[in-house]
Amino acid sequence: MTVLALVVAALFVGVVLVGVGDRLRLPWPVLLVLVGAAAAFVPGIDAPELDPELILPLFLPPLLFATAQRASWTVFRLRWRAVLFLAVLLVAATIAVVGATVVWLVPGIALAAAVAVGAAVAPPDPVAVEAVAGPVGMPRRLVSVLQSEGLFNDATALVVFQAAVAAAVAGEQPGVTTALELVWAAVGAVAVGLGAAWLAGQLAGRLTDAVAPSALTLVLPFAVYLAADAVEASGVIAVVVAALQTRQRADADDVEQRLIGGAFWNVVEMLVTAAAFALIGLELRAVVQDAGDQLGAMVADAALVAVVVIAVRAVWMLGVLVTVRRRGSPAGAAPRTAAEAAVLTWSGMRGLATLALALALPRVTADGAPFPFRTELVIIAAGVLVATLVVPGLTLPLLLRALGVREGEEVGRQAEQRLAARARKAALTELASLDRDALGLDDTVGEEVLGELRARFARLGAGEGGPGAGGAPGDDAGDRADHDRRLAALRRRREQWTRLTSLALAAARREVLAARAEPGVDPEVADRVLQRLDVRSLATSR
Structure with missing residues (x-):
């Protein structure tokens, strides 16, 4: 052989x-x-x-x-x-x-x-x-x-x-x-x-x-x-x-x-x-x-x-x-x-x-x-x-x-939850400190997206959730202009959702990487949390 x-x-x-x-x-x-x-x-x-x-x-x-x-x-x-x-x-x-x-x-x-x-x-x-x-x-x-x-x-x-x-x-x-x-x-x-x-x-x-x-x-x-x-x-x-x-x-x-x-x-x-x-x-x-x-x-x-x-x-x-x-x-x-x-x-x-x-x-x-x-x-x-x-x-x-x-596995889960809580807090802090004018969030759609993102990050944890509102626009054959306005609003909502989610996830990733270098934080636990954030970030950017 x-x-x-x-x-x-x-x-x-x-x-x-x-x-x-x-x-x-x-x-x-x-x-x-x-x-x-x-x-x-x-x-x-x-x-x-x-x-x-x-x-x-x-x-x-x-x-x-x-x-x-x-x-x-x-x-x-x-x-x-x-x-x-x-x-x-x-x-x-x-x-x-x-x-x-x-x-x-x-x-x-x-x-x-x-x-x-x-x-x-x-x-x-x-x-x-x-x-x-x-x-x-x-x-x-x-x-x-x-x-x-x-x-x-x-x-x-x-x-x-x-x-x-x-x-x-x-x-x-x-x-x-x-x-x-x-x-x-x-x-x-x-x-x-x-x-x-x-x-x-x-x-x-x-x-x-x-x-x-x-x-x-x-x-x-x-x-x-x-x-x-x-x-x-x-x-x-x-x-x-x-x-x-x-x-x-x-x-x-x-x-x-x-x-x-x-x-x-x-x-x-x-x-x-x-x-x-x-x-x-x-x-x-x-x-x-x-x-x-x-x-x-x-x-x-x-x-x-x-x-x-x-x-x-x-x-x-x-x-x-x-x-x-x-x-x-x-x-x-x-x-x-x-x-x-x-x-x-x-x-x-x-x-x-x-x-x-x-x-x-x-x-x-x-x-x-x-x-x-x-x-x-x-x-x-x-x-x-x-x-x-x-x-x-x-x-x-x-x-x-x-x-x-x-x-027990519960110990590892608790360590991950503590680190995920830090990442969630960093994401929420980032959302609270955003420059609305620079990001074009001075309209009603932008404020709605920002409010929904805050609620989702606070409720589900860092990196979870997606744009849940605004399904496919209705098809009103009798009012084409209204259809176009709704479609434009949906696109703007999607763009702002992606932009804000990316900023929040970036803040969460930075927090986890900083925590990984701190005493008392298990690098393996940090890597698991970071991997989930990376997967969510990649999905958001696509």
């Missing part, structure tokens, strides 16, 4: 599995892993040759960009402690403990190689976490912590992974320079991400086609990742920063672009994930074949490492719980209870990044010799992925119910 046929088949299967998962209320990343693992052993499907150096820049940038667009700078300002403790310190602790465990389990392995596999299994995956945790009623406060962790932990792991691999290839040991590389990786990546976002904004402002800006955002994450890599900065951080800054600079009037871009990136995220799991999963067949009769022992080692990974996260979450309680549970802090600590521990799901990092291990060292213990390291990483994604993904709903850590 050709590579093109494999990709098409993977995309088709991915779409089907999303539908199956939605119908069976199962997380589709888990189904992808299971189906991908089964497909790897189907006769007649030959795994394509993937260059290890292409795996990370090919799959990570679009997935990180798509996930980061659903967050905001405000969330990270509020969650900086979570980012520090989970995305940096916990990752470092996991790498250290896993590295020591692998050195103990695999006699003769170099420390650098053990650290590399520790970096591969350390970061939970934000795409997997969101796909699993979102639909099962986990409180948004916990989901937000997991998202903040997932967007930046890849950067820490990737810097350590690259330094460890470089040392292993050269036959050296990682040293103090790794810490210095991490600092530069962060600083340089922020500069690259901000610069790229500014350039993209300047270019997008000059594009007249509604689809072109979405195409630009598809190119942007790859360009940012490669630019950061060229200056030896973190491509992961650069992509996340570019996505956050691009979202922050969004214009309230970019209605069509926002709707197209949102749908576009939802499709990209799903298809890229499906293709990545399928193609990378097929690579495991060769790894398993290389293991031979040692496969059982390697799987046992992988199971032990998975237990170590979960144990490190559990101990760390208990430490965070103690810290949060001592600080008096500041707004948005998590975990606040032992039950929440257990949920956050069980939600440390590894995903595509773990498998991609493991398969990105080079096949040979600098002197041309095979990379030491590569087969076992890849199997260990794959075992940790299965243990931390498949098992928690299938049991997380049960754990949430058992511990009573669930958030």
Whole structure:
């Protein structure tokens, strides 16, 4: 089977599995892993040759960009402690403990190689976490912590992974320079991400086609990742920063672009994930074949490492719980209870990044010799992925119910209603402050339209309703002049209705975008309200 046929088949299967998962209320990343693992052993499907150096820049940038667009700078300002403790310190602790465990389990392995596999299994995956945790009623406060962790932990792991691999290839040991590389990786990546976002904004402002800006955002994450890599900065951080800054600079009037871009990136995220799991999963067949009769022992080692990974996260979450309680549970802090600590521990799901990092291990060292213990390291990483994604993904709903850590749909609806009320108030304020003379509303029709709009916005909420009065003009064959006057009045009423509705909806959109950047406002809730306003705005303008 050709590579093109494999990709098409993977995309088709991915779409089907999303539908199956939605119908069976199962997380589709888990189904992808299971189906991908089964497909790897189907006769007649030959795994394509993937260059290890292409795996990370090919799959990570679009997935990180798509996930980061659903967050905001405000969330990270509020969650900086979570980012520090989970995305940096916990990752470092996991790498250290896993590295020591692998050195103990695999006699003769170099420390650098053990650290590399520790970096591969350390970061939970934000795409997997969101796909699993979102639909099962986990409180948004916990989901937000997991998202903040997932967007930046890849950067820490990737810097350590690259330094460890470089040392292993050269036959050296990682040293103090790794810490210095991490600092530069962060600083340089922020500069690259901000610069790229500014350039993209300047270019997008000059594009007249509604689809072109979405195409630009598809190119942007790859360009940012490669630019950061060229200056030896973190491509992961650069992509996340570019996505956050691009979202922050969004214009309230970019209605069509926002709707197209949102749908576009939802499709990209799903298809890229499906293709990545399928193609990378097929690579495991060769790894398993290389293991031979040692496969059982390697799987046992992988199971032990998975237990170590979960144990490190559990101990760390208990430490965070103690810290949060001592600080008096500041707004948005998590975990606040032992039950929440257990949920956050069980939600440390590894995903595509773990498998991609493991398969990105080079096949040979600098002197041309095979990379030491590569087969076992890849199997260990794959075992940790299965243990931390498949098992928690299938049991997380049960754990949430058992511990009573669930958030009903009513909570989300109330948050949307509060934000919709703000948007409604902004629309009514805009209608009250209009310059009637400048808008030509000094006639009776204009005042009637304005009064009816105020009543509809106040009664139905921002962006709802339409011109309900003034149906088709009567056809009085005996009085053509009266018919023309009525038709002209109807057209004037329609024009004024559209103009005033557009102004009110624009004020509502600006209010929601401003609220999205405020502390305490969930970006996902703001995006849902904004989407409804965008749809109504687009319908009004047509």
